[in-house]
Amino acid sequence: MLEKLRERGIRVSLDAEPLLQNAGENLIDELVSIRKPFISRQDVDEAIARLGARKVEVIRSRERPAAAEHPPDLKVVHQLDVTGKSRTTGSVDDFVAYFRNRFQRMSKLLNSPSKYPTTTLADVKREVNQNVRAICLVYEKRDTKAGSILLEIEDMHGQFKAVVSRKNEKSYEKARQILKDDIISITGKVLEPFIIVEDIEWPDVPLIREEKCAENDLACAYISDIHFGSRHFLEKQFDRFVNWLNMKGNETELAGKVKYLIVAGDVVDGVGIYPNQEKDLTIKDVYKQYELFDNFVEMLPDYMEVIVSPGNHDAVRRAEPMPALDDTLVKSDVVKVGNPSTVVIEGIRHVIYHGTSMDSMISSVPGLSYNNPEKVSREYIKRRHLSPIYGGNLIVPERVDYLLLEDEPDVLHVGHVHKNGYLQYRGTHLINTGTFQDRTDFQIKQGHVPTPGVIGILETKTSVYKTIDFNGE
Secondary structure (H helix, E strand, C coil): CHHHHHHCCCEECCCCHHHHCCCCHHHHHHHHHCCCCEECHHHHHHHHHHHHCCHHHHHHHCCCCHHHHCCCCEEECHHHCCCCCCCCCCCHHHHHHHHHHHHHHHHHHHCCCCCCCECCCCCHHHHCCCEEEEEEEEEEEEECCCCCEEEEEECCCCEEEEEECCCCHHHHHHHHCCCCCCEEEEEEEECCCCEEEEEEECCCCCCCCCCCCCCCCCEEEEECCCCECECCECHHHHHHHHHHHCCCCCCHHHHCCEEEEEEECCCECCCCCCCCHHHHECCCCHHHHHHHHHHHHHHCCCCCEEEEECCCCCCCCCCECECCCCCCCCCCCCEECCECEEEEECCEEEEEECCCCHHHHHHHCCCCCCCCHHHHHHHHHHHCECCCCCCCCCECCCCCCCCECCCCCCEEEECCCCCCEEEEECCEEEEECCECECCCHHHHHHCCCCCECEEEEEECCCCCEEEEECCCC
């Protein structure tokens, strides 16, 4: 009977082998059904207990879950994914093309009606003593001796300066939120040397949007930052999550709705990501780290669709946008997409982004912190860009800006900071997922408090979002 397990690639611990020498078919079938690549003595003891209580018959007689009854409805928007399209050489022309593409597309998002005529910065001096509107990129921001904020701005035609007075409290508070390389719309009165700013606008999404719901009563599960190979990997919590997806545990009705599992990067801990990482690894071969992910996929129900995007710990280029994980790394049958990527699931438009720029955003925008990552996601939506500060994290100057959010997402799924968060903003679900890695020495030094072992679930028909904690027994 042991041979039946070995034929399926299932390994058995030495102390469990004696229990299986004369095992019957029902015990072997039960061990196969738990879909684990390695069977321990505890697994065998638990399987025997289940058989004694005749629970296996209950499991097998259960109706097929809702997710198994529906074919997948999933479309990758390939034109918004850099995978297979990177042609940049890092030349000056590439940088110029990148910023031109970004500015032109963002300008269309800002081109709403205004009470003032729109001017270019090349023509702005012709409008002295007039009120105007200008769409511009902020390339410098600093405080003046008088306490105002000075903006050095440019567009496709020229450069100019703008001043935001502290006396205009509303605009001054907005100006404090401005980032270098932000593309904004300003209105104000033109004086000879600068524009006195009256108001500031970001592209943002419409104030009122219809919430997108699907016809089928299914669910999406959201995870990130698994970090296979790390000595901090939380195996018990992860096993509980896998068992739950296989409807072995509480809330089986909800588990049975999960048709889609979306992984937003840092699938593995990687190798050589930071100095002396070797001491934090239990597996020092990156290919073997990805084998653990493939084993995980094999343990999932066969009706489930897995979408996986890379992060800064994965074996792709470190700069964004990142191409999808290579077939030599992830060999299982999953949908591999780049970072960022756009996927339409059951008619619901998802943007998946690992979130490397969260660090620069938190350090640059007043009021943001690692405790509330969903507020950073709100800034992404407000600015319609996933990495507004060029150089805040590594960005490849592609001739198309793949980090720009031209169409409003229904869901923005972000990871990276190991902290769960959720916010619904103007019709968009802002979902930040935690991790399956325990608190690292780096996080302790930085004061980060992660939320490991907690996953997010969005029900597609009702648009209800909830989290499930797998840290309990």
